[in-house]
Amino acid sequence: MAASSNDFNSWKEIGLDDCRAMLRKFRDDNERRSEEIVELYEECLDSKMHKLGNEKWIVYEQVCIAALDCARQDIAQKCIAALRHQFPDSSRVRKLIGMQHESLGSFEKAEKVYDSIQQTDESNSHVRKRRIAMLRALRKVPEAIVELNTYVKQFMSDYEAWLELCDLYISENDYTKAAYCIEELLLSNPHNHLYHQRYADIRYTQGGMENIELARAHYAQAVALNSNNVRAMYGLFLSASNVASAPKCAGQKKKDNIKYAMWAANQIHERYQKMMNKDNDKQMKAVEEMLESLQLASVN
Amino acid sequence: MLEIALSQVDAYCRSRNLAIAGYYQANENYKDHSPNLIACRIIEKISENIGSDALLLMVENDKLASNVENACFTAYTVQDGKAKKVEGEKVQVQGNGTAGQIASALLCAKEHWQLVDFDSHLDDISLDWTNAHISVKISNAV
Numbered sequence: 001m002a003a004s005s006n007d008f009n010s011w012k013e014i015g016l017d018d019c020r021a022m023l024r025k026f027r028d029d030n031e032r033r034s035e036e037i038v039e040l041y042e043e044c045l046d047s048k049m050h051k052l053g054n055e056k057w058i059v060y061e062q063v064c065i066a067a068l069d070c071a072r073q074d075i076a077q078k079c080i081a082a083l084r085h086q087f088p089d090s091s092r093v094r095k096l097i098g099m100q101h102e103s104l105g106s107f108e109k110a111e112k113v114y115d116s117i118q119q120t121d122e123s124n125s126h127v128r129k130r131r132i133a134m135l136r137a138l139r140k141v142p143e144a145i146v147e148l149n150t151y152v153k154q155f156m157s158d159y160e161a162w163l164e165l166c167d168l169y170i171s172e173n174d175y176t177k178a179a180y181c182i183e184e185l186l187l188s189n190p191h192n193h194l195y196h197q198r199y200a201d202i203r204y205t206q207g208g209m210e211n212i213e214l215a216r217a218h219y220a221q222a223v224a225l226n227s228n229n230v231r232a233m234y235g236l237f238l239s240a241s242n243v244a245s246a247p248k249c250a251g252q253k254k255k256d257n258i259k260y261a262m263w264a265a266n267q268i269h270e271r272y273q274k275m276m277n278k279d280n281d282k283q284m285k286a287v288e289e290m291l292e293s294l295q296l297a298s299v300n
Numbered sequence: 301m302l303e304i305a306l307s308q309v310d311a312y313c314r315s316r317n318l319a320i321a322g323y324y325q326a327n328e329n330y331k332d333h334s335p336n337l338i339a340c341r342i343i344e345k346i347s348e349n350i351g352s353d354a355l356l357l358m359v360e361n362d363k364l365a366s367n368v369e370n371a372c373f374t375a376y377t378v379q380d381g382k383a384k385k386v387e388g389e390k391v392q393v394q395g396n397g398t399a400g401q402i403a404s405a406l407l408c409a410k411e412h413w414q415l416v417d418f419d420s421h422l423d424d425i426s427l428d429w430t431n432a433h434i435s436v437k438i439s440n441a442v
Contacts, residue, residue, distance in 0.1 A: 035413075061436060065389050074328065139329055201301070234304045275426045286312035294307060 016051060016265035019044040023059055034069035037062060041075060049082075057086060064096050068103040076100055091117045095126055107134055125155055136168070146166055152184075159185060166198070175206045197232045204239055209246055215239045216260070223264075230271065237264035241294055265291045302342070303340040310349065312430070320346055322355030324373065330361045333371040335376055335383040343378040353377045355391065397442070402441045411437060 011291055014022075019040050026033050041063045049056050064079035080100060083093045098113035111134070114127045121127075128151050135144035148165045155161060166181035182199040189195055200218035204210040216239035222232035244257035272287050306320065313319050323346060325339045345401055346354035356376040363372035375391040376383040393399045406412065411434060421429040 035410075137329070137331060171336075230425055231301055234301065234422075238303060271425060283312065283428070285315060286308050289311035289315075290304070290307040293311070 014040070014044050016044060016048055020052065020055065020059075021268050023062060024132075027058070027062060030116065032066075034066035037066035038070050038075060041066075044143055057083065061096065065099070067276050068099055068243065071103065072106070073100075076103070091121060091124065092126075095130065097108070098127075098130060101293065102130070102134060107138065110134060125151075125158070129157040129161070132164075141168055141172060143171070154163070156184075157188070159189070166202075170202070175202050179206070188259065191225060191233065193229050196222040196225065197229055200232070200235050200239070206234065209243070209248070212239050212242050216243060216257075220260070227267075230268070233268050233271075237261050237291070238294065301419070306345070306349075309418070309429075314417060321350065321351050322346065322357060324357035324359060326359035327363060333358050333360050333374060335378075340378045340381060340383055343376075343383075344381070347378070353379075355386070356383060368400045368407065372400075376437075398442065402438060405441060406434070406437065 022040060023037065025031075026037065045052075045059070045063070049059070052059055059192065060079040060083050064076050064083070067073070067075035076096075077100075080093070080096055083090070083096065087093050094113055094117055098110045098117075101107070101110035101113065110126060110130070114130055117124055117127045128147070132144050132147045132151065135141075135147060144166050145165070148161060148168065152158065152161050152165060162181045162185050166178045169175070169178035169181065179202045182195055182202065185192070185195045186199060196218045200215040200222065203218065204215035216236060219232045219235035219239055222229050223236055226232070240257045240260035244254050244261060249257070268291065269288065272284055303346065310320055315320070323342050325335070327333065327336070335356055339356055343354045343356045354377070356378060357373040358376065359373050363369045371393055375386040377386060378384070395402075414431075414434060416427040416429050416431055418429050421427050
């Protein structure tokens, strides 16, 4: 069984195999656990890199990025030196050098590195994304949006890019365009409960009867796809309550929405009851009170 | 989800004779400590709820090093949709200078990995957003 980060009180206890397994898990799950990776490197790997065989190069890359995140320039420099020695002409290594410049605030130097990579390889998507990341770091959000729009036109299946663009639009309070980004994702991934929930979040935030009904529909779909999505459950409860309490809502529609809201509330209540023990009594009460107060508001 | 968080925390507070008095925000950009539109809207909502000016604390990221300074935030109130800085002496951290030391000690012990915010709670509802486990450590340190 793979070790989890809670299994070790200090990384000093960890063996090389467990360490490798943890780093592999972080890579597979695409998790950016930079602090932990740096600690693992310092406590376990630093003296044992030669035992990793061919895996050591990808580990050097992983540790380098983690070190840059934690402002550990000493470790990053070590990793880059090792990688440079092994792969002197690699654009992947040069990208790391660019990232090192970025972490030191030398954005112009980073720009030069990325320019040189792009000259040898026009289709390099990583470099284009680094440029957009730099714009974001420099708080040039409108420019980042322009560049990212150009990027997604070419790399339409880069889901992370669409999510990033959605975030940028949200930071500019442009919810309509943010919703459009998620719509693109939903077209190619209609079974992803997280995208339905995200879309619903944006529509709910926009407000207005049409948007809230759309939100309710997508929250419902998210719940149908994954009944453990608590956010979607809460979202369904709130949006259905909102629709039911709208002044223009009457008759069957009102009854239906009250039913949906009550169903969601019960589901939430059940989940909390399963999770809570008696120490969390006060939290359980808070959940119950909240559900009650939001429900009363909707019925009146 | 902010709506859910605020209602739930509010219900919890009222059961203990407390109230949500403010909101703190740490911007993702290291050098950006300025309040944004969302922070101002949240403060307006909280102020409405408690019937007086709520406090907005913008975290100064660069002061959160391993030697935490006592006042690693800037305090604001929100009037007419705009954030107004509160003058230094009006907002102070309790504890005669120990707060920074305790925070530094907790950071060194990696306690921040155990910190649960409402968002983490929504990912896994067994996690305790009141962070009772950390409150105990803080009380012991005081």
